[in-house]
Amino acid sequence: MDKSTFEDDATIVGPMHARLPHDSAHKHVAGTADYIDDMPEPVGTLHGALGLTDRAHAEILEMDFSAVAAVPGVVCVLTAKDMPHSNDISSTHLHDEPVLADGRVQFHGQPAFAVVAETREIARRAARLARLTYRDLPPLVDVAEAQAAGGELVTPPLTLGRGDPETELQRAPRRVKGQMRIGGQEHFYLEGHIALAIPGEDDEVTVWVSTQHPSEIQHMVAQVLGVPSNAVTVNVRRMGGGFGGKETQGNQFAALAAVAACKLRRAVKFRPDRDDDMIATGKRHDFLVDYDVGFDEEGRILAVQANYAARCGYSADLSGPVTDRALFHADNAYFYPHVRLTSQPLKTNTVSNTAFRGFGGPQGMVGCERIIEEIAYALGKDPLEIRKLNFYGDKESGRDITPYHQRVEDNIIRRIVDELEASADYQERRAAIIEFNKSSRVIRKGIALTPVKFGISFTLTHLNQAGALVHIYSDGSVHLNHGGTEMGQGLYTKVAQVLADSFQIDIDRVKITATTTGKVPNTSATAASSGSDLNGMAAFDAARQIKERLAAFAAERWQTTVDNVAFVPNHVKIGDQLIPFAELVAQAYAARVQLSAAGFYATPKIHWNRSSGRGAPFYYFAYGAAVSEVSIDTLTGEYQVERADVLHDVGRSLNPAIDLGQIEGGFVQGMGWLTTEELWWDEKGRLRTHAPSTYKIPLASDRPKIFNVRLAEWSENPEKTIGRSKAVGEPPLMLPISVLEALSMAVASVADYRECPRLDTPATPERVLMAVEQLKRGDSPFQAP
Structure with missing residues (x-):
C-alpha cells in the first residue's frame, strides 16, 4: 500500500480507523530507527x-x-x-x-x-x-519433579469453581482423564x-x-x-x-x-x-495439566476438574497472575456446568519465568482444547461438532457464566466460527482429507478449526489506568506523550491517530515522543493487550479538555455558542466561518488560553475478589477463530502447514493495517511456541537451548503456504472503548492451536482416528514421529485411564 493509498484512506474514514502506516515502519526497514x-x-x-x-x-x-x-x-x-x-x-x-x-x-x-x-x-x-x-x-529443575517432591509454591494458588464437579463426574455417562505437558517459550x-x-x-x-x-x-x-x-x-x-x-x-x-x-x-x-x-532472563511458563472431564453421549460437557501446575522458577516474579490467568482461560469459549480449576505455581531451580504474550491464557486454552479433542475422539466425532455443542450461550439459556462467575454478555463466537467454517470450506476440505488419508501410505493430512475467547483487562484491577500529556504549541502542532511503550506493535501510531481524529488534523502534525516517567507518572505496564484501550482513552480525555477550552474561546471571540463550534478537517467551523486550526490556536494562545492537558482513564465496571474466586475481571472479550491444514511425513515426523484461514474480532479497528499485522505475527509466534520452540534443561539444570543455533523460532519458510487473514469488519465493541475497538495484542497468539490439533488429526489417522494422540507441546517433528510409531504399534501410552 503506497503513501497515497494511506492518505486516501484517512480522508475517507478520518485519521482514526484508517489504514495508516506504522510511524517507524520506514525507519525499521532503512535501519534509521534509534534504539538504545x-x-x-x-x-x-x-x-x-x-x-x-x-x-x-x-x-x-x-x-x-x-x-x-x-x-x-x-x-x-x-x-x-x-x-x-x-x-x-x-x-x-x-x-x-x-x-x-x-x-x-x-x-x-x-x-x-x-x-x-x-x-x-x-x-x-x-x-x-x-x-x-x-x-x-x-536442585529441582522440572515441573513434574517439583510436583512429585511435594510442590513448594512460589505464590498462593487460585481455585475457581462452580457447582458440584466431583458428584457430576461420578454421574457422567462418559469420563476421560489425562495429562498434558505444555512447553515454555523464549x-x-x-x-x-x-x-x-x-x-x-x-x-x-x-x-x-x-x-x-x-x-x-x-x-x-x-x-x-x-x-x-x-x-x-x-x-x-x-x-x-x-x-x-x-x-x-x-x-x-x-x-x-x-x-x-x-x-x-x-x-x-x-x-x-x-x-x-x-x-x-525468564520465559513463558511451561505447564503440566491434569484434567478429568465428564460428558454425555452427544459430547456435551457436564463437569470438569483440572489442575494447572507451572514451572515458575526460583522466585515469584509474575507467576501468581500468570497462573491465575491460565485458569481464567481454561474454559476458552465453552460453558462448564460444574467446574473446579486449580493452579499450582511451583518453585524450581530454574530462571524465574515471567510474562509472555497471552500471560498464561494460552496455556489454559491449550489444556481446554485438549479436553475437547478427548471427547471428540472418544465419541468418533469431528472436534468442531463438540466445540459448537459446548459454546457459551445467552443469558436465557443459563449457559453464560464463567468459572469465575462473570457473565459472557458480548458473545459472538458462534457467528465467527460459522462464518469461518463456510468461507474456509472446512467441511468439504475435512471430507477430502479423510479420503486422502485412506490411500496415502506416507503423507497424512489433518485439519482443525479452533476458537478463541480472550478476556481483556489486567486482572489486578488497579493496573487498569493510564495517563497522557498533550500540548498544542502556538503554531498548531501537537505534542503527545503517554504511559504506553512502543515495542513494534503500533501503539504510538494508534494513539496519535486518536489525537489527530479528536482535533481533526493531519497525523503528521502530531509529534510522538519517548515515554518518560518525567511527564506521565505511575503508569501501568504496556501489557494485557490494554495499551491502546488505556492510553488511547487517556489521550482522548486530554484532547477533550483542550477542545473544550478552544471551543469556549471561539464562542466568546466570535459571539456565538459552543454548540456552533465544530472541529472539521484542519479547521474549526464557527457558525458560518471556517478558521484554520493553527490560526485559532495562535489566537487562543494570545488570549492566554491553556493549550496543555493531562488526560486520565480508568477502566469502568471491572472488579475481582481473588480470595472468593468471583468477580468481573474483564471489561470485554475478544474473539477469533482459525482453520489450519497440515501434512505430516509419517516416516520422519516432519510437517508443513499447508494453509491457515483466520477470522478475528478487533471490534471497529483503530488501524486495520496494523491490526492485520498483529494477527499475522501473533499467529506465527504462537505456531512457533506450539511446534518448534523447545526449551531444554539438562539434569544439572543447565539451559542448553540458549542461542539461535539451538533454539528454533519460525522462519519465513515455516509460515502457512496459504495464509488468509480477515477482520470481522461487522464487529463493534459494545463497551465504551476508544473508537469501539478491541484489543489485538494477545488474542491472535492462540489461533494456531488449530495447527496443533490439525497435527493431532494427521497423527490419529494412522490408527483410524480411534485414539486422541496426546501430543505434548512443542509438537516437534520428533514428538510427531514418536506419536505416529506408538499408534502404529498399538502400544500407545496415550490411552485414557
Missing part, C-alpha cells in the same frame, strides 16, 4: 557484563576476583554488598528476587556479580575469569535487554532502558539506590520487541547500570549478548 544501542554514548561511558554462576542450586563459599581486577580496563566489580540500599528487585511483596545472588545460587546462570570496564568486550572477557567456590545443593526479541544510566546532580539518575514498564523500573532503581522516585527518570522511545519479557526482566539491568553510574559518576551501559540474555 544506537544512541550516541556520553563521553566516558563504561560498559557492564554479568557474571553468571554455573550451578543450579548451591551456596557460594567464596568469590575470587583477583584475575578479573588484573585485566587492563576493568574499573570495578559489583556484588550484592555493593547495592547501596537494597538488593531486591522483586515485583511482589515477597522480596525474593535479588539484583545479584547473595550467598546462594538458585538457578544455573544466576548473576552473582557484574564487571564494569572501559569497553563491553573487556567486561565480558573479564567476567569469565572470576573463580567461584560452591557447596552444591540438590521471547527472542530482535533487541535484547539493555540499559544506559547517566548520573545527574545530587541523587538524580536518568535511565534509558528497553522496558514495557518504565514506572516499575523507576521504582526498582529508586529502591536499590535508596532515593525517592522523583530522583529517577526512565525513558523509552521504542523496543525491538517485548512480548511480556520486558515487563519485569529489565529491572536487573537498569538497577545495575544505575548503581554503577552513581558509584563511578560516569554513564554505564549494560547490554548482554544473546546467550547470557537467554540464560539469565
